[in-house]
Amino acid sequence: MNSLKTLTLLGSTGSIGRQTLDVVRHAEGCLKIHALGAGKNVRLMEEQARLFRPAVAVMMDETAARELRERLKDLPIKVDQGMEGIINSVTAEEVDTVVTALSGRVGLEPTLEAIKAGKTIALANKETLVAGGDLVMSSAQAMNCKILPVDSEHSAIFQCLEENPETIERIILTASGGPFFGWSKERLESVTLENALRHPNWEMGAKITIDSSTMMNKGLEVIEAHHLFNVAYDGIEVLIHPQSVVHSMVEYYDGSVLAQLGRPDMRLPIQYALSYPTRWKNPFERLDLRGKTLTFHEPDFEAFPALALAYQAGRRGGTLPAAMNAANEVAVSAFLQRKVSYLGIIDIVGEVCAEHKVLDSMDLDSILDADSWARHRAEELILT
Ligand SMILES: NC(=O)C1=CN([C@@H]2O[C@H](COP(=O)(O)OP(=O)(O)OC[C@H]3O[C@@H](n4cnc5c(N)ncnc54)[C@H](OP(=O)(O)O)[C@@H]3O)[C@@H](O)[C@H]2O)C=CC1
Ligand SMILES: CC(=O)[C@@H](O)[C@H](O)COP(=O)(O)O
Numbered sequence: 001m002n003s004l005k006t007l008t009l010l011g012s013t014g015s016i017g018r019q020t021l022d023v024v025r026h027a028e029g030c031l032k033i034h035a036l037g038a039g040k041n042v043r044l045m046e047e048q049a050r051l052f053r054p055a056v057a058v059m060m061d062e063t064a065a066r067e068l069r070e071r072l073k074d075l076p077i078k079v080d081q082g083m084e085g086i087i088n089s090v091t092a093e094e095v096d097t098v099v100t101a102l103s104g105r106v107g108l109e110p111t112l113e114a115i116k117a118g119k120t121i122a123l124a125n126k127e128t129l130v131a132g133g134d135l136v137m138s139s140a141q142a143m144n145c146k147i148l149p150v151d152s153e154h155s156a157i158f159q160c161l162e163e164n165p166e167t168i169e170r171i172i173l174t175a176s177g178g179p180f181f182g183w184s185k186e187r188l189e190s191v192t193l194e195n196a197l198r199h200p201n202w203e204m205g206a207k208i209t210i211d212s213s214t215m216m217n218k219g220l221e222v223i224e225a226h227h228l229f230n231v232a233y234d235g236i237e238v239l240i241h242p243q244s245v246v247h248s249m250v251e252y253y254d255g256s257v258l259a260q261l262g263r264p265d266m267r268l269p270i271q272y273a274l275s276y277p278t279r280w281k282n283p284f285e286r287l288d289l290r291g292k293t294l295t296f297h298e299p300d301f302e303a304f305p306a307l308a309l310a311y312q313a314g315r316r317g318g319t320l321p322a323a324m325n326a327a328n329e330v331a332v333s334a335f336l337q338r339k340v341s342y343l344g345i346i347d348i349v350g351e352v353c354a355e356h357k358v359l360d361s362m363d364l365d366s367i368l369d370a371d372s373w374a375r376h377r378a379e380e381l382i383l384t
């Protein structure tokens with residue numbers, strides 16, 4: 001018999017958030033929502049609150065919170081706001097597990113606070129681990145908290161892990177290659193926002209979709225894998241697999257390779273993080289391998305320099321990954337507003353990384369300082 005888990009879901013109005021609620025709907029009697037948290041999307045938050053009846057609904061944006069309070073005044077739901085509201089929603093006593101599905105580094109503080117309060121983390125928000133991986137993992141270890149990966153590749157690796165982590169030879173992270181797999185640097189000059197937003201296999205939020213197209217998503221995932229599985233960068237390899245069926249692999253000392261396969265549907269890794277250490281049945285469409293050809297290719301580090309940049313930042317460590325991530329968030333946001341060209345995104349990230357004076361201290365203040373310096377510098381580069 002499964003025991004009931006009580007969740008706070010951050011990022012409920014986004015792609016992972018909506019799919020998490022679908023998992024909750026199907027896992028009847030196993031999951032209960034204490035709080036939903038999001039940014040500005042009042043209309044969708046109202047709909048979700050009416051359907052899932054959380055005790056608390058939080059909007060980061062104050063105006064959005066005011067509007068939501070008005071819309072939900074017929075229900076006994078507390079509407080909270082801002083970072084304080086988000087943090088209260090994750091530290092509440094009745095919460096067992098926090099699903100972190102905000103987009104961007106803004107997820108770092110609530111994740112740290114949830115860990116301090118002893119919660120289990122179902123982690124989708126990879127920017128949190130890129131910016132503050134050492135701090136997050138050491139805080140989790142100190143509090144004996146589980147960090148369960150939601151990102152599809154990391155869930156796959158987690159599912160392929162054996163008892164003895166020291167027998168891992170390498171992790172093989174698969175990447176779809178995005179919409180521009182096989183394109184030369186010259187051809188990439190013609191990329192438009194519309195092409196870049198068309199991922200071949202996955203339906204995701206805009207920021208991660210652009211990251212997939214530049215391969216920065218895979219770079220962020222290399223750093224995420226390093227922290228989650230305590231594997232050195234030399235032991236993490238990226239392999240392009242355009243079909244997105246093999247979600248990642250682990251190779252052991254004896255040459256045996258274990259892989260996890262599935263349809264490109266995030267509900268499976270989300271459900272696994274929430275059902276762990278068991279598995280739950282579900283009616284989601286199953287993988288059918290008949291007639292499918294699975295292929296694997298070397299990444300093109302020259303046409304997609306984001307991957308090399310992320311390896312360099314991860315290897316150097318200190319505040320460099322936080323600066324790289326912040327510059328990327330700003331540059332991608334500018335590309336989404338048509339203020340920067342496609343190739344300009346990684347040019348800006350590369351320039352900010354080159355200029356960043358790396359600090360080795362990994363306390364929260366150093367990370368946040370590096371993050372705000374990099375955001376400011378990236379904005380300046382966008383304006384010039
Ligand atoms: N989508 C996917 O399939 C996958 C996503 N991930 C990771 O999961 C995370 C979420 O991705 P995804 O769901 O695609 O993103 P979306 O853009 O679809 O959703 C982002 C969510 O975060 C909220 N949000 C954004 N900025 C803020 C902010 N400053 N303060 C408070 N809330 C904010 C949004 O609220 P609102 O819209 O109300 O403003 C929304 O609920 C990312 O870190 C991504 O890399 C990892 C693997 C797969
Ligand atoms: C669904 C998921 O986990 C994404 O991170 C996905 O991996 C993106 O696809 P790419 O392999 O193209 O980056």
Ligand SMILES: [Mn+2]
Nearest residue numbers: 151152153221
């Ligand atoms: Mn992924």
